[in-house]
Amino acid sequence: MSTQNPVIALAGNPNVGKTTLFNAITGAHQTVGNWPGVTVERKEGYFIREGKRYEVVDLPGIYSLAAASPDEKVARDFLTHSKPDLVINIVDASNLERNLYLTLQLMELKVPLLIVFSMLDIAAQNGIEIDFDHLKSHLECPVRPLVLTKRFDAGQLFHDIESALDREPCGATVRYDEIVEKHLENISALLDEYKKEKAWPEAWNEIPQKWTVLKLMERDPLFHKELPFEWSEAVEKEIRAVETHRNQSSATALADDRYGYIRGLVKDVAQHKTEAGSTFSDKIDRVVLSGVWGLPVFFVVMYLVFLLSVRASEPIMGWLEDGITWLMVDQFGALLRGWHFPEWISYLLSDALGGGLATIASFIPPIFFIFLSLSILEDSGYLARAAFIADKFMRRVGLPGKAFIPLVVGFGCTVPAIMATRTLESRRDRIFASLLTPFMSCGAKLPVYTYLSILFFPKHADLAIFGLYLFGIVMGMVFALLLRKTLFKTDPGNFVMELPAYHMPTFNAIGLHTWHRLREFILRAGKVILLVIVAVNILQGLSFTLNGQETNVLEIAGKAVTPLLRPMGVPHDNWGASVALISGVFAKEAVVGVLEGFYPDSSAIPGAFGGTASGIAFLIFVLLYSPCAATLAALLKEHGWRWSLFSFFYLTLLAWIVATVVYQIMTFNAGSWLWLGVSAALVLLFIGSLNLMGKKNVVES
Amino acid sequence: MLSNRNTNPLRNLGRHFRRRRKACHCKAGDCIGLDGLQSGREALVTCNNDIKTIERGLYHGKKVMSQRNVAGEPNIVVAVGDSRYVLDRRIARMIRVRLV
Ligand SMILES: Nc1nc2c(ncn2[C@@H]2O[C@H](COP(=O)(O)OP(=O)(O)OP(=O)(O)O)[C@@H](O)[C@H]2O)c(=O)[nH]1
Ligand SMILES: [Mg+2]
Numbered sequence: 006m007s008t009q010n011p012v013i014a015l016a017g018n019p020n021v022g023k024t025t026l027f028n029a030i031t032g033a034h035q036t037v038g039n040w041p042g043v044t045v046e047r048k049e050g051y052f053i054r055e056g057k058r059y060e061v062v063d064l065p066g067i068y069s070l071a072a073a074s075p076d077e078k079v080a081r082d083f084l085t086h087s088k089p090d091l092v093i094n095i096v097d098a099s100n101l102e103r104n105l106y107l108t109l110q111l112m113e114l115k116v117p118l119l120i121v122f123s124m125l126d127i128a129a130q131n132g133i134e135i136d137f138d139h140l141k142s143h144l145e146c147p148v149r150p151l152v153l154t155k156r157f158d159a160g161q162l163f164h165d166i167e168s169a170l171d172r173e174p175c176g177a178t179v180r181y182d183e184i185v186e187k188h189l190e191n192i193s194a195l196l197d198e199y200k201k202e203k204a205w206p207e208a209w210n211e212i213p214q215k216w217t218v219l220k221l222m223e224r225d226p227l228f229h230k231e232l233p234f235e236w237s238e239a240v241e242k243e244i245r246a247v248e249t250h251r252n253q254s255s256a257t258a259l260a261d262d263r264y265g266y267i268r269g270l271v272k273d274v275a276q277h278k279t280e281a282g283s284t285f286s287d288k289i290d291r292v293v294l295s296g297v298w299g300l301p302v303f304f305v306v307m308y309l310v311f312l313l314s315v316r317a318s319e320p321i322m323g324w325l326e327d328g329i330t331w332l333m334v335d336q337f338g339a340l341l342r343g344w345h346f347p348e349w350i351s352y353l354l355s356d357a358l359g360g361g362l363a364t365i366a367s368f369i370p371p372i373f374f375i376f377l378s379l380s381i382l383e384d385s386g387y388l389a390r391a392a393f394i395a396d397k398f399m400r401r402v403g404l405p406g407k408a409f410i411p412l413v414v415g416f417g418c419t420v421p422a423i424m425a426t427r428t429l430e431s432r433r434d435r436i437f438a439s440l441l442t443p444f445m446s447c448g449a450k451l452p453v454y455t456y457l458s459i460l461f462f463p464k465h466a467d468l469a470i471f472g473l474y475l476f477g478i479v480m481g482m483v484f485a486l487l488l489r490k491t492l493f494k495t496d497p498g499n500f501v502m503e504l505p506a507y508h509m510p511t512f513n514a515i516g517l518h519t520w521h522r523l524r525e526f527i528l529r530a531g532k533v534i535l536l537v538i539v540a541v542n543i544l545q546g547l548s549f550t551l552n553g554q555e556t557n558v559l560e561i562a563g564k565a566v567t568p569l570l571r572p573m574g575v576p577h578d579n580w581g582a583s584v585a586l587i588s589g590v591f592a593k594e595a596v597v598g599v600l601e602g603f604y605p606d607s608s609a610i611p612g613a614f615g616g617t618a619s620g621i622a623f624l625i626f627v628l629l630y631s632p633c634a635a636t637l638a639a640l641l642k643e644h645g646w647r648w649s650l651f652s653f654f655y656l657t658l659l660a661w662i663v664a665t666v667v668y669q670i671m672t673f674n675a676g677s678w679l680w681l682g683v684s685a686a687l688v689l690l691f692i693g694s695l696n697l698m699g700k701k702n703v704v705e706s
Numbered sequence: 707m708l709s710n711r712n713t714n715p716l717r718n719l720g721r722h723f724r725r726r727r728k729a730c731h732c733k734a735g736d737c738i739g740l741d742g743l744q745s746g747r748e749a750l751v752t753c754n755n756d757i758k759t760i761e762r763g764l765y766h767g768k769k770v771m772s773q774r775n776v777a778g779e780p781n782i783v784v785a786v787g788d789s790r791y792v793l794d795r796r797i798a799r800m801i802r803v804r805l806v
Binding site for chain 1: 745753754755756757758759760761762763765766768773774776779780781783785787788789790791792793794796797
């Protein structure tokens with residue numbers, strides 16, 4: 006019987022439904038989306054059945070076991086080194102040929118395998134009929150066809166897992182070209198001899214010899230480096246013989262042969278009932294990707310997304326806020342006072358907390374609509390097309406079109422956006438794209454936008470918010486151009502990106518997807534905001550006397566920073582705004598918490614800021630300045646501390662310059678010249694230092 | 707004489723250069739680069755030395771259809787079997803196809 010806690014890995018091509026299956030069997034809520042590269046790191050979960058615990062590992066999608074990008078390496082390394090007890094290979098039934106390429110490699114690796122076929126509905130829609138019993142007999146592997154997005158019989162799947170755990174690895178093997186087989190045997194014989202004479206490399210202990218032979222034939226450097234020179238040279242001779250015979254590199258020869266085998270297999274077990282190139286997706290793409298309509302469709306979709314996110318939420322926002330204020334502040338407050346609670350308790354509970362809740366309520370509608378439109382964009386399959394269309398603009402600023410996807414993800418949250426850059430193949434592109442993600446206003450900045458926009462522009466809050474989003478994108482492009490001219494002078498790396506089939510977004514999937522994100526976000530942001538409000542109230546209460554004046558920690562910290570913010574319109578006595586900005590580095594939504602804590606009566610805020618100009622400058626600063634701590638940590642993890650610090654300093658500097666220029670121009674007077682001059686000098690410093698870094702070649706191309 | 711430790715990197719370097727992707731050449735002039743395949747036309751892959759695209763299904767003998775190929779754009783869109791890819795022109799240029 007298999008081990009105590011069997012480890013089950015989910016492997017397969019990108020976008021075949023691995024995470025969907027993972028969520029179904031473990032009850033997790035990992036993100037799924039209809040574009041390749043949603044999962045970029047290992048996700049672990051478990052399920053318990055009949056008292057036994059099964060560990061399940063969801064992996065990033067891979068096309069083969071030769072990895073190129075970091076997310077693919079994660080998957081390959083887990084499959085080849087960690088020896089899971091069972092690999093569930095999910096195969097997209099609507100794309101049998103390409104998916105079986107990985108299956109063959111997994112079979113050659115001799116891992117215990119259960120093949121789950123997904124997307125049966127899409128296959129049927131495309132007129133593909135598969136004889137699964139026939140396929141099973143060819144592969145000598147257990148198979149289970151499923152539609153993962155519909156309710157399926159989990160009991161049956163668990164039964165399959167249980168029996169697959171006890172099975173031997175699948176039996177079928179690929180026959181390569183005769184000459185190739187001969188040379189593979191020669192290498193195998195060489196290895197047998199080697200085993201007798203020398204110590205067998207430890208790294209090869211757990212791997213079937215056939216796999217080692219194939220990898221040596223493919224000239225995998227990880228395998229060749231284990232062999233001493235003479236032996237490696239002997240292997241090389243065999244490889245060269247194959248290459249001369251096939252007139253192509255050995256790796257491509259093997260790949261061609263595998264496809265030869267698969268082609269025969271698929272012809273035998275599957276039937277295409279409809280003509281190629283006439284699927285539902287092809288028909289849509291004829292319009293969406295056409296030279297004439299592609300661009301207009303792209304702009305209309307993007308406009309609809311914004312319209313839905315900003316306009317649709319406007320009325321609901323007002324109702325919710327009024328409703329909660331009425332309930333918590335007016336009614337609940339009156340009740341508490343009626344019960345003769347001490348004044349400070351009823352103040353904290355009703356005005357501070359109630360006001361906080363009302364603030365949180367006000368940003369739920371826009372964030373809901375943003376998440377909703379992101380979900381529709383991601384689940385329909387349009388996102389990958391948008392990336393293609395956007396490629397033209399992206400190239401201008403020095404990024405490959407594929408980087409459009411992380412940027413869109415950035416409108417939800419910057420951390421997953423930085424993770425999503427893993428799917429880009431060159432390091433230059435990954436770093437470059439990561440540095441731009443903070444310009445896409447994330448969900449946590451939205452509360453700040455809504456809160457202040459309603460106060461400063463009661464009539465046109467929606468337009469102000471829209472403007473901020475747009476301004477962020479424009480500034481991102483400007484920053485990108487600057488980086489392209491200084492730090493990232495090389496061309497973007499080349500790429501191959503799969504366009505997934507369109508899926509009709511189901512109400513259920515979109516609803517659930519949006520709901521999980523929304524709940525997670527509200528819980529986190531709500532907690533931050535409420536905690537900050539309470540903390541500000543408490544810290545303000547804890548006053549002490551310094552130099553004969555009553556003060557508190559916040560005041561000291563705030564007043565220390567405020568002079569720096571003076572040029573962008575933060576008056577001396579509005580040091581609460583400085584505290585808000587400092588706390589915003591930890592989490593953007595904290596800005597709202599702090600302001601709410603300082604100004605329980607929010608209508609006092611425009612007065613405290615001293616006018617619309619400083620409000621706008623403040624919002625711009627929030628939009629552009631240092632990303633939050635979680636984002637800095639993600640940058641650190643993905644690209645190292647230097648890029649994390651870079652992002653912190655340069656974005657804060659940029660924010661200061663832009664906010665100052667905007668404020669000084671809006672309130673132009675004689676003194677403005679000084680600050681405009683300082684800003685100009687800083688711009689020169691900014692560009693100069695980037696240039697210098699570019700010369701030092703900090704990002705090796 | 708170089709020791710084993712020193713020859714290994716050198717050998718790998720030599721292999722690296724030898725292994726550099728060979729571009730495919732057309733002998734009789736009956737084939738074109740995939741980047742030259744007009745929108746809507748079909749062709750057979752006659753030579754591809756790029757392992758990444760082979761693994762995604764653009765292997766020798768496979769039928770491809772160009773879905774969008776606009777001069778001046780950095781990428782093209784191709785249909786291969788049941789997959790659709792956005793392909794960088796720089797990669798597409800290396801792949802040789804014969805019109806059918
Ligand atoms: N119609 C249909 N859609 C499916 C099925 N299985 C998954 N999907 C959808 O396919 C898309 C991709 O699913 P994911 O679970 O994110 O795929 P993945 O394999 O984890 O993808 P990566 O993490 O990008 O490698 C989602 O939109 C799913 O809702 C299925 O059996 N039928
Ligand atoms: Mg996934």
